[in-house]
Amino acid sequence: MTAVSPVTLACPVPLVAHDRVQLGHGSGGKMSAALLRQRFLPALANEALARLGDGSMVNVAGVDVVVSTDTFVVSPLEFPGGDIGSLAVHGTLNDVAMMGARPVCLTAGFVLEEGFPLDILDRIVRSMADAASLAGVPVVAGDTKVVERGKADGLYINTTGIGAADAQFRPAPERARAGDVVIVSGAIGRHGMAIMAAREGLAFETTITSDSACLVGLVERLRTARVDVHVLRDPTRGGVASALNEIAAASGVGVEIDETVLPVPDDVRAACEVLGLDPLYVANEGILLAFVPAEDAERVLAALRSHPLGAGALQIGRAITGHPGMVALRTSLGGTRIVDLLPGDQLPRIC
Amino acid sequence: MCLGIPGKIVELRDDTGLAMGVVDFGGVRREVCLAYVQDEARLGDYVIVHVGFAISMVDEAEAHRTFEVLREMSQLDELGWLDEVAEAAEASRGSATTVTQTGSRIP
Amino acid sequence: MKYLSEYRDAAIARPLIERIKRTATRPWTLMEVCGGQTHTIVRQGLDELLEGAIEMIHGPGCPVCVTPLEQIDKALMLAARPDVIFTSFGDMLRVPGSDCDLQQVRARGGNVRVVYSPLDALEIARRHPDREVVFFAVGFETTAPANAMAVWRARELGVPNFTVLVSHVTVPPAISAIMQSPDNRVQGFLAAGHVCAVMGWTEYEPLAMRHRVPIVVTGFEPLDILEGMLMAVEQLETGRHTVENQYVRSVRREGTPAARTRVEEVFELVDRKWRGIGEIPMSGLRLRPAFAAFDAELKFGLGDIHVNESPECHAGEVLTGKLKPPRCPAFGTRCTPEHPLGALMVSSEGACAAYYHLAKYRAASEAEPAGAVS
Numbered sequence: 010m011t012a013v014s015p016v017t018l019a020c021p022v023p024l025v026a027h028d029r030v031q032l033g034h035g036s037g038g039k040m041s042a043a044l045l046r047q048r049f050l051p052a053l054a055n056e057a058l059a060r061l062g063d064g065s066m067v068n069v070a071g072v073d074v075v076v077s078t079d080t081f082v083v084s085p086l087e088f089p090g091g092d093i094g095s096l097a098v099h100g101t102l103n104d105v106a107m108m109g110a111r112p113v114c115l116t117a118g119f120v121l122e123e124g125f126p127l128d129i130l131d132r133i134v135r136s137m138a139d140a141a142s143l144a145g146v147p148v149v150a151g152d153t154k155v156v157e158r159g160k161a162d163g164l165y166i167n168t169t170g171i172g173a174a175d176a177q178f179r180p181a182p183e184r185a186r187a188g189d190v191v192i193v194s195g196a197i198g199r200h201g202m203a204i205m206a207a208r209e210g211l212a213f214e215t216t217i218t219s220d221s222a223c224l225v226g227l228v229e230r231l232r233t234a235r236v237d238v239h240v241l242r243d244p245t246r247g248g249v250a251s252a253l254n255e256i257a258a259a260s261g262v263g264v265e266i267d268e269t270v271l272p273v274p275d276d277v278r279a280a281c282e283v284l285g286l287d288p289l290y291v292a293n294e295g296i297l298l299a300f301v302p303a304e305d306a307e308r309v310l311a312a313l314r315s316h317p318l319g320a321g322a323l324q325i326g327r328a329i330t331g332h333p334g335m336v337a338l339r340t341s342l343g344g345t346r347i348v349d350l351l352p353g354d355q356l357p358r359i360c
Numbered sequence: 361m362c363l364g365i366p367g368k369i370v371e372l373r374d375d376t377g378l379a380m381g382v383v384d385f386g387g388v389r390r391e392v393c394l395a396y397v398q399d400e401a402r403l404g405d406y407v408i409v410h411v412g413f414a415i416s417m418v419d420e421a422e423a424h425r426t427f428e429v430l431r432e433m434s435q436l437d438e439l440g441w442l443d444e445v446a447e448a449a450e451a452s453r454g455s456a457t458t459v460t461q462t463g464s465r466i467p
Numbered sequence: 468m469k470y471l472s473e474y475r476d477a478a479i480a481r482p483l484i485e486r487i488k489r490t491a492t493r494p495w496t497l498m499e500v501c502g503g504q505t506h507t508i509v510r511q512g513l514d515e516l517l518e519g520a521i522e523m524i525h526g527p528g529c530p531v532c533v534t535p536l537e538q539i540d541k542a543l544m545l546a547a548r549p550d551v552i553f554t555s556f557g558d559m560l561r562v563p564g565s566d567c568d569l570q571q572v573r574a575r576g577g578n579v580r581v582v583y584s585p586l587d588a589l590e591i592a593r594r595h596p597d598r599e600v601v602f603f604a605v606g607f608e609t610t611a612p613a614n615a616m617a618v619w620r621a622r623e624l625g626v627p628n629f630t631v632l633v634s635h636v637t638v639p640p641a642i643s644a645i646m647q648s649p650d651n652r653v654q655g656f657l658a659a660g661h662v663c664a665v666m667g668w669t670e671y672e673p674l675a676m677r678h679r680v681p682i683v684v685t686g687f688e689p690l691d692i693l694e695g696m697l698m699a700v701e702q703l704e705t706g707r708h709t710v711e712n713q714y715v716r717s718v719r720r721e722g723t724p725a726a727r728t729r730v731e732e733v734f735e736l737v738d739r740k741w742r743g744i745g746e747i748p749m750s751g752l753r754l755r756p757a758f759a760a761f762d763a764e765l766k767f768g769l770g771d772i773h774v775n776e777s778p779e780c781h782a783g784e785v786l787t788g789k790l791k792p793p794r795c796p797a798f799g800t801r802c803t804p805e806h807p808l809g810a811l812m813v814s815s816e817g818a819c820a821a822y823y824h825l826a827k828y829r830a831a832s833e834a835e836p837a838g839a840v841s
Contacts, residue, residue, distance in 0.1 A: 029571065029574040029575055030574060031570050031571060031573070031574040032570065032573070032574070033570060039805060206388075211581075211582075211583050212390070212391075212583075212587075213388050213389065213390050214382075214388070214389040214390065215387065215388045215389070216387060217388075263831070263832075269477070275386055275387060275468075276386070276387040276388060278386070278468070279385045279386030279387050279388040279468055280385075280388045282365050282385065282386075282468065282471065283365050283367075283385050283388055283390070283409075284583070285363045285557075331831070331832045332828055332831035332832045333831060334831070335827070335828060335831050337828060340510070340511045340512050341475065341477045341511075342477050342480045342481065342484070342511050342512070342513070342516060342689055343477070343481065343512075343516060344511050344512015344513060344514075344515050344516050345512045345515060345828070346509070346510055346511070346512055347824040347825065347827070347828045349804075349824055352561070352804065352805065353561070353570070356557030356558070356560055356561075356581060357556070357557040357581060357583060358363065358556065358557050358558045359362070359363050359410070359411055359530075359556045359557075359558055359606065359610065360362065360363060360502040360503060360506075360529045360530055360531060360558050360606075362501060362502075362503045362606075362607065362609035362610070362659060362660075362661035362662060362687075363503055364503075364609065364660075364661040364664065364687070364717075365468075365471070366468070366469065366470035366471060366717075368469070376624070377623070378616075378620065385468060386468035386469070386471075390583075393584075393586060393613070393616060395616065395725065395729075396612055396723050396725045396726040396729070397723065397725070398725075399725070406469070406470060408661065408664055408717050410609050410610065410613065410661060411556070411583065411584045411585065411610055411613045412583055412584025412585070412586055412587070412613065413584070413612060413613040413616065413726075415609060415612060415661065415664050415665050415723055415726060416664035416665070416717050416718065416719075416722075416723050417717075418470055418716055418717055419715070419716050419717070420716075422715040422716045423470055423716035425715070426694075426715055426716055427473055427474070430479050430483070430690055430694060431479055433479075433482070433483070433486070434478065434479040434481075434482035434483060435482075
């Protein structure tokens, strides 16, 4: 741009210098990370929080306990393959499991909008109860608040999970090592595309169902396989790409993944093609990523495949010493693509 | 500019004078405006869809032909490669053969 | 997916790449005009695979990159109005205007909705007769028929609360402008397959003749693009300069006549400013007077506004191939994907952002930590 006028308006503001919260701040991408680092961590800083894991380990009277919390806002509340109730149970139990802990109990907090139909509430609470009892983890405390009509979108749920830590099994985001192989337990992109297809305005008919599931049983198979699993992560919002970026940054390794082996179901791929989205950034709620020493890869794959949720487990890449903190994808043609964190939400595109 | 995806017409209908239809993209279906291809488009035909509009027909015979040409080209090329390697090897053994362009181009 | 997956076959692509390399007796500089093709090239790493044989310049073919700042600012003004539901393709939500983007307007209370099709925006207008529904009608010739039909239908169905903010551009004048530039480096073009699916390619024949430049109408999948490159290189190597059609399965010489007719009924040609490049004569579309009732600029009295881009941003020179992004003084320092000065740093396929990621990756790959064992 060479045209310089004496009364030049300011250049476009940097995209992160916002004065208000935007949807992108909840996307799991760069904006979320910036919000965390710039707003929450300075005020609430402590050693446990600073590690930015799925939760934290605290010592309660000599016993290591894992605590994790998550808040669920999803539209629509009921979607193919699940609803906000079961999702709120699975999501938090999965976070506890990703720290290698055995979930012991859950708490649940509800924010309800005035006028919300009680029959839908009943269905959601029943679904929550079913999910909790299937996992064998009771909801031991709860809270309900009601806000005026228009002050919330129907129903929000927060759940907190408590788990018993296992000194022999402590995967953590900073424990990835160069040479580790990266394993995914199943198909990617299902939850996010199931939700997006159901959204008003996009209205696609698909057969895609959310993968929302409790991963506690699957993690138990890994525990009993007696393998030193370095990292476990459930790639929820922001998808596999964001989770791998966080692990690469936390561990100071590079990550290389192979496009040709990524398990993207045909219907997810088709929906992504139509909307111009990348399945690597689409949310999942029922798969995990594992970084394990190369020599243990076969045992880990066998352990995962022995469980129905891990039947499709496979190796998708490895951790390397090169490009620390970055994720690179080897394309099917042999080219390289950098898989960076997105600034905010992935949006449907025409171009 | 232009994300256009090929899909198969699985339903045709008229919405108060506008030709509409349902197009299947590998299992994902969406309502699409067929007004611009309505003179040609039949059930089962493939169309290129951009922002909810069919903007052109997919010519299945041409699609097949293009793909075959590409495939043959790649196979011939691999053979061409072998020739070249052999010739180069020969040349390096001291023979006077010059390495020539393989030129296995499909018109 | 049929007609998609088979054109991604690596077993065919690899020999094609080798063939291009062997055919090119010297490095050639080609421009793909369309953002969709840039997307494939960047995502598949085709640049890297063809290094030394072909340099691809990512041209001005994405509405995100070329929609002028004035129109973005008008969109932001409309979206901020309490009586307006502002509808847009997802692409435009993060494009920086003078002081914010559409996502920030939404955060401040604007009703901004992403739609897949302009007909969806029209449907929102029919369901909310008490609100003004504005659709941001951006894009090239591919999108123009859809946007034209939405306006046509609004008139036919009598939807008084639907208007469009038009910022349409057309490809051939841009090719002409690039070729006429004294320091042009482009030696051949891959023309945008979907633009030609609508328009056909007759408009390109005089361009190829006049500027003695090969133009190959090309599809969007890796094999399409590689074949298009090969066809362009073969022309260059043999001194030819004609229009050829690689995307035979979807493009005919005459395009899709019904779509062209509707575009001509609704829109007329106008001089249009391209972001980063400046005004190109008769390169844009605006609503014909008969459709004035659906023109958001008239309805909301937006008039002419004058704004200026950051003087530090050299997007125009990048888009026309005169400057490689790393040579821009702001590149990677004052201009990064997190703090973009211009539109090319915004989307991951924007030319500047693509170079930025590659540069970061190469730097990180070379600087391996000492003593690290794999």
